[in-house]
Amino acid sequence: MEIQNLAPHVQEVARALGDKLSEEEIAEELRKYVDVYRLSIPMAKKTIVKKYGGDAESFSVGFQRKLAELRPNEPNVDFVAKVLSSNDKEITAKGEKKRIIYGFVGDDSTTLPYTAWETEGLTLAKGEVISVKGAYTKEYQGRVQVNFGNRVTIRKEDPETIKDIQVADGPPKVVTIADLREGMGYVQVKGRVLSVEAREVTVKGEPKKIFSGVVADETGKVQFTAWSDFKVKKDDILKISKATVKGWRGIPQLNFDERAEVIKVKEKFPTAEELQKVTVSMISDISARGGATDATVRGAIIEVRDGSGLIMRCPDCRRALQKGMCKVHGRMDGVPDLRIKAIVDDGSGAVSAVVGRELTEGLMGCTLDECMERAKKSMNLDVVKDSFEEKLLLKVVTLTGNVTADEYGLSMIVNGAGTGLDDVRAEVERLLVQLEESR
Numbered sequence: 225m226e227i228q229n230l231a232p233h234v235q236e237v238a239r240a241l242g243d244k245l246s247e248e249e250i251a252e253e254l255r256k257y258v259d260v261y262r263l264s265i266p267m268a269k270k271t272i273v274k275k276y277g278g279d280a281e282s283f284s285v286g287f288q289r290k291l292a293e294l295r296p297n298e299p300n301v302d303f304v305a306k307v308l309s310s311n312d313k314e315i316t317a318k319g320e321k322k323r324i325i326y327g328f329v330g331d332d333s334t335t336l337p338y339t340a341w342e343t344e345g346l347t348l349a350k351g352e353v354i355s356v357k358g359a360y361t362k363e364y365q366g367r368v369q370v371n372f373g374n375r376v377t378i379r380k381e382d383p384e385t386i387k388d389i390q391v392a393d394g395p396p397k398v399v400t401i402a403d404l405r406e407g408m409g410y411v412q413v414k415g416r417v418l419s420v421e422a423r424e425v426t427v428k429g430e431p432k433k434i435f436s437g438v439v440a441d442e443t444g445k446v447q448f449t450a451w452s453d454f455k456v457k458k459d460d461i462l463k464i465s466k467a468t469v470k471g472w473r474g475i476p477q478l479n480f481d482e483r484a485e486v487i488k489v490k491e492k493f494p495t496a497e498e499l500q501k502v503t504v505s506m507i508s509d510i511s512a513r514g515g516a517t518d519a520t521v522r523g524a525i526i527e528v529r530d531g532s533g534l535i536m537r538c539p540d541c542r543r544a545l546q547k548g549m550c551k552v553h554g555r556m557d558g559v560p561d562l563r564i565k566a567i568v569d570d571g572s573g574a575v576s577a578v579v580g581r582e583l584t585e586g587l588m589g590c591t592l593d594e595c596m597e598r599a600k601k602s603m604n605l606d607v608v609k610d611s612f613e614e615k616l617l618l619k620v621v622t623l624t625g626n627v628t629a630d631e632y633g634l635s636m637i638v639n640g641a642g643t644g645l646d647d648v649r650a651e652v653e654r655l656l657v658q659l660e661e662s663r
């Protein structure tokens with residue numbers, strides 16, 4: 225991604241940071257986060273503001289964005305866009321007739337459908353450029369929809385601000401699965417379907433059949449949802465054009481509906497087995513993508529966190545008990561469980577990993593019952609955590625799972641773990657070499 229016009233973004237960050245950073249430094253940081261770490265522009269700006277001690281929360285609300293950067297269910301969005309179409313319709317809401325306006329708006333990043341629900345005194349004509357403050361977004365069939373409610377202000381701008389919109393008919397970006405980023409507009413990817421299943425969902429009160437699964441190429445895997453029946457079958461090699469990418473807690477997901485072209489291709493392509501094969505990702509790459517589906521990382525355990533070892537869970541809700549108390553159900557007789565919560569660092573970044581009972585037993589070579597015995601003998605649950613720590617700290621592990629991103633960083637719910645714990649020094653050296661080579 226290239227930042228076409230940096231200045232307005234730099235100025236917004238500068239306003240949020242006061243004089244903590246010069247505009248040159250802000251520009252440099254922005255380029256780094258967008259070009260190197262591949263964050264979206266709003267995420268990059270927010271990250272910089274947070275990093276340098278500005279008020280990232282207030283900053284995240286109501287700054288001007290590209291349409292492709294809008295997410296579903298945002299309560300307050302500002303943008304400048306060209307009206308591509310404008311239609312009137314009379315509807316009956318709460319027993320009263322009212323006029324709405326709907327159509328499409330576009331900028332140089334994408335086009336989106338809009339609906340104006342409060343239309344008194346409002347006119348929108350094709351070709352007008354409007355600056356919108358205080359709109360909100362919803363989602364329909366995996367696509368963001370913009371809504372103008374009673375808090376919106378709409379100003380007419382010089383129509384020349386946005387020239388011709390080409391995105392809608394322009395060719396989709398041809399990308400690999402590892403390149404998929406939230407909000408990148410129309411994309412074209414090719415991949416093999418590793419799994420697919422039909423689901424019944426309710427869309428606007430109507431039952432609808434959708435199809436979701438995992439599609440993969442040599443660079444990675446991604447979850448997809450097809451909102452029309454393209455007769456997708458497991459093992460098909462698909463060329464999907466005009467798909468969109470949205471994020472679920474930062475993990476890119478592929479969406480396509482009846483506007484997409486889905487072609488089954490017959491050509492040489494890695495087999496499902498080859499695609500399932502584990503490739504180890506750098507944590508910095510996962511971080512740049514904002515999360516990953518079914519990723520594998522290899523790194524050293526640099527911290528074994530509280531809540532590891534033998535824990536007691538609430539029999540009703542499975543929450544871990546704190547001093548015999550469940551947050552919801554109060555005092556409970558706990559059900560014992562084992563887990564590891566650890567920070568894993570591969571030299572490029574860190575991920576917080578949670579390992580459930582079965583994998584923990586495998587890694588530690590100790591069953592839940594045996595751990596219970598030990599705890600009973602010493603009359604102390606903590607001996608188990610202590611023994612875990614002793615065995616795990618600074619050891620190298622290979623972990624597989626879905627990685628999500630939030631403001632605290634990356635978290636992995638581990639669904640696969642290497643059985644061995646390797647000596648750390650050789651691994652660290654290997655990782656350093658790998659980092660050096662990838663520069």
Ligand SMILES: [Zn+2]
Pocket residue numbers: 538539540541542543550551552553554
């Ligand atoms: Zn409970």
